Amino acid sequence: MKDAAAPLAAPSPADSAALETGFVKGLLRQIRAHDATGVWDQKPDTALLAPYVLSREQRRQIPVIANPDAKVLWRLEQFYDAVALAISEEAGVIATPMIRLSHEGYGRVVVLAGMLVVLSRQLRDVHRFGFDSLTHLAAEGEGLVAAGVDAVKRFPDVATA
Amino acid sequence: MKDAAAPLAAPSPADSAALETGFVKGLLRQIRAHDATGVWDQKPDTALLAPYVLSREQRRQIPVIANPDAKVLWRLEQFYDAVALAISEEAGVIATPMIRLSHEGYGRVVVLAGMLVVLSRQLRDVHRFGFDSLTHLAAEGEGLVAAGVDAVKRFPDVATA
Numbered sequence: 001m002k003d004a005a006a007p008l009a010a011p012s013p014a015d016s017a018a019l020e021t022g023f024v025k026g027l028l029r030q031i032r033a034h035d036a037t038g039v040w041d042q043k044p045d046t047a048l049l050a051p052y053v054l055s056r057e058q059r060r061q062i063p064v065i066a067n068p069d070a071k072v073l074w075r076l077e078q079f080y081d082a083v084a085l086a087i088s089e090e091a092g093v094i095a096t097p098m099i100r101l102s103h104e105g106y107g108r109v110v111v112l113a114g115m116l117v118v119l120s121r122q123l124r125d126v127h128r129f130g131f132d133s134l135t136h137l138a139a140e141g142e143g144l145v146a147a148g149v150d151a152v153k154r155f156p157d158v159a160t161a
Numbered sequence: 162m163k164d165a166a167a168p169l170a171a172p173s174p175a176d177s178a179a180l181e182t183g184f185v186k187g188l189l190r191q192i193r194a195h196d197a198t199g200v201w202d203q204k205p206d207t208a209l210l211a212p213y214v215l216s217r218e219q220r221r222q223i224p225v226i227a228n229p230d231a232k233v234l235w236r237l238e239q240f241y242d243a244v245a246l247a248i249s250e251e252a253g254v255i256a257t258p259m260i261r262l263s264h265e266g267y268g269r270v271v272v273l274a275g276m277l278v279v280l281s282r283q284l285r286d287v288h289r290f291g292f293d294s295l296t297h298l299a300a301e302g303e304g305l306v307a308a309g310v311d312a313v314k315r316f317p318d319v320a321t322a
Contacts, residue, residue: 098261098271110259112271115278115312116319151276158277158319 011046011134018134019045023141026089027082034078051075052137054130068105068127076109076129083141084111087118087148093159095148101126111148116159118148172207172295179295180206184302187250188243195239212236213298215291229266229288237270237290244302245272248279248309254320256309262287272309277320279309 011019018024028045035041040048052075054062080097087095093113101107105126111119121144131137152159172180179185189206196202201209213236215223241258248256254274262268266287272280282305292298313320 098259098269100259100261108259110271110273112278112281115281115316117273117276117278120273120276155276155316155319155322158316161316 015046015134018138021138021142023082023086023145024049024134024138026086027078027141030078030082030085046134049134049137052079052130053133054128055132059128059130062128064105064125064127067103068101068129072127072129073101076123076126079129079141080109080111083119083144083148086141086145087111087113087152090145091118091149091152091159093118093152095152099123113152113159115161116151116155118151118159119144172205176207176295179299182299182303184243184247184306185210185295185299187247188239188302191239191243191246207295210295210298213240213291214294215289216293220289220291223289225266225286225288228264229262229290233288233290234262237284237287240290240302241270241272244280244305244309247302247306248272248274248313251306252279252310252313252320254279254313256313260284274313274320276322277312277316279312279320280305 019028024045028048031048032040051071077097077099080099084095084097087093091113095111095113095118097109097111099107099109101123105124107123107126109119109121109123110117131140180189185206189209192209193201212232238258238260241260245256245258248254252274256272256274256279258270258272260268260270262284266285268284268287270280270282270284271278292301
């Protein structure tokens, strides 16, 4: 909410480059698709992505006890939904994410296409899910998408089985 | 709890046959492994499995609103853990289950081995998870195991990738 009140600086050149990546564009489409009332139309992309960027210090201040915050879980889901969507588009398959978390913020995320596990990652400290910068967010997302697309290329018949 | 108080009849011939199936034996091993204090040592197998058996009428009486009961979720997890374990033993792979449920009792369960989705099922009305009889429980379990083993045979290199 404070993002809306604070004057927003123009994105830095690094952030601008990150915003131009296919992954971040997809993530923004994904996030904006949830804006049924149009109140986010006024919000610049950087404001919508701001909660994804946490400094090391900010992360450290978030306690990792009890259930992760519902908003963090929502951001985590949007992130992996965007990963699955980008894999679907690039590899021409139907890829869906599945996240399983314990109450302590540990867990596993997989992206499945047909009978293929195109991506599988352990999750930990989900309470602190975030990235050092938009550049880092873009690089992580693009890396996951590339790994998923490679997996589909390796076993194309399984991904469509 | 009422099982412990009520006098238990000897299992019917049909139940005895179900108790002899590999799947039900595995499920019982799985359930008994959680008995850290040994109080279930006195309990016959049929008593431990009794909560899995629900008549159509009993099922209908369970409301499907709000979150499914924690005990139902535990039984669901034990069931699919047993399925994954039996697939692992029969197919010689490491298969793990992953369950994703909405708060309304809808969801999906998959069993994964390596990069292979060996089993994928939609779940619904999880609140009412149960079987008409032990015979039905055994048949369902064995059917899922057989389907999983077939999937591994179809893509053995993916299951160990």
